Amino acid sequence: MGDYKKKISLAVIKRLPRYHRYLGELLYNGIARISSKELSEKMNITPSQMRQDLNNFGCFGQQGYGYNVEYLYHEIGKILNLDVQHSLILIGVGNIGQALMNYISFEKRGFKFIAAFDANPKIVGMTVRGIKISDIDCLEQFLKQNDVDIAVLALPEEKSYEIANTIAKHNVKGIWNFSSADLVGIKNVMVENVHLTDSLMILSYKIGNQSTNKEFHY
Amino acid sequence: MGDYKKKISLAVIKRLPRYHRYLGELLYNGIARISSKELSEKMNITPSQMRQDLNNFGCFGQQGYGYNVEYLYHEIGKILNLDVQHSLILIGVGNIGQALMNYISFEKRGFKFIAAFDANPKIVGMTVRGIKISDIDCLEQFLKQNDVDIAVLALPEEKSYEIANTIAKHNVKGIWNFSSADLVGIKNVMVENVHLTDSLMILSYKIGNQSTNKEFHY
DNA sequence: TAGATTGTTAATCGATTAACAATC
DNA sequence: TAGATTGTTAATCGATTAACAATC
Secondary structure (H helix, E strand, O other): OOOOOOOOOOHHHHHHHHHHHHHHHHHHHHOOEOOOOHHHHHHHOOOHHHHHHHHHOOOEOOOOOOOHHHHHHHHHHHOOOOOOOOEEEOOOOOOHHHHHHOOHHHHOOOOOEEEEEEEOOOOOEEEEOEOOOEEHEEEEEEHHHHOOEEEEEEEOHEEEEEEEHHHHHHHOOOEEEEEEEEOOOOOOOOOEEOOOOHHHHHHHHHHHHHHHHOOOOO | OOOOOOOOHHHHHHHHHHHHHHHHHHHHOOEEEOOOOHHHHHHHHOOOHHHHHOOOOOOOOOOOOOOEEEHHHHHHHHHOOOOOOOOEEEEEEOOOHHHOOOHHHHOOOOEEEEEEEEOOOOOOOOEEOOOOOOHHHHHHHHHHOOOOOEEOOOHHHHHHHHHHHHHHHOOOOOEEEOOOOOOOOOOOEEEEEOHHHHHHHHHHHHOHHHHHHHOOHH
């Protein structure tokens, strides 16, 4: 009662980072205000969609003026929880895993790796960006003693469900999953899948049907 | 006339790799047949959706029986053009780029890197998985002399549009884009964006709204 | 044959777009 | 003030789900 929150559709949520990116660009270029008409043209969407999307979360504009770029940028940032720090652990320190650890722009945005785990004895003990890789057997112990917001899974499909279930037993809030497992049915943890092979297959479809499929790629 | 092809929605296309993955798993486990009811339960979708999706492309099932796993797997593979080889080049040999080159399962599926380019003189000349990194200045020459199906862009946003436009002038069919630029308006080339930062932000949103957002993550 | 399950049409639901009164 | 542009309601469009005749 009173506490009712309108359900926001996933379609809307998926567009938020994109608004944030375009606004960041405008901000960087010193542009102070923008109308839904202008921004939506740049983004190749309709002004209606942009205004509808934003009005799910509040009234950020002003009639006759448009939107203040800096204000809207920060408001969307807050909606996306970018105003808080997130602690990350990596599980599976292969090529992709190491690349993610080394990707500095995550840290700039407040996503900070605090530990990494692997099963391979050749990898355990290595140091990547100042973090010493631990044995996967130490994972549960670590989860008990530390606050972990997000576990990044970059390991073979076979191991993913087992590890995901271990993680779900502790207080981890989200799994950023790069394995090809879908992690359907993992409870108490939010899952975001990055299926690179799926993405490549979608491109493969598109290039094979190029003449009949000229639509925008979102 | 007669040549009319029904427009397939992007929503459907995006689900195809997932069907393919689940069927591959069944095939691997020696399961010969499956009904839309069974498979859709595993995948957490409705049987109607699965049948509707497939019937965009043909009639692959049999009343009273269901679908032959191996047959359907291969048919979806063909729809996704997985029955042909694709030549790839990498542009931007940083952490992510190298990880992609080293990711063997792409090659297993017929996606083969044939060259890689970078602007950094420290990286040019290095060898990754048997491929010697070339200077970015040699890119256009290379495109003229070789058939490239897909260019994988893993470079800073600032350079992306310029490189994408260069690519678009030649006969490259698709761009698999890991830069944070959207590549809106690049002509004659299909674009598939992998925005890792966007994906992480979506997870950040989800974990901040966990109690009100328990839906499935597709 | 009887039971199962498809392919497909029709109904529903949700998301996008259009329109416009409110107002800066 | 007049012009611009929002927030929001209504209309449209498309995607998902339900239902069922066809048929293996």
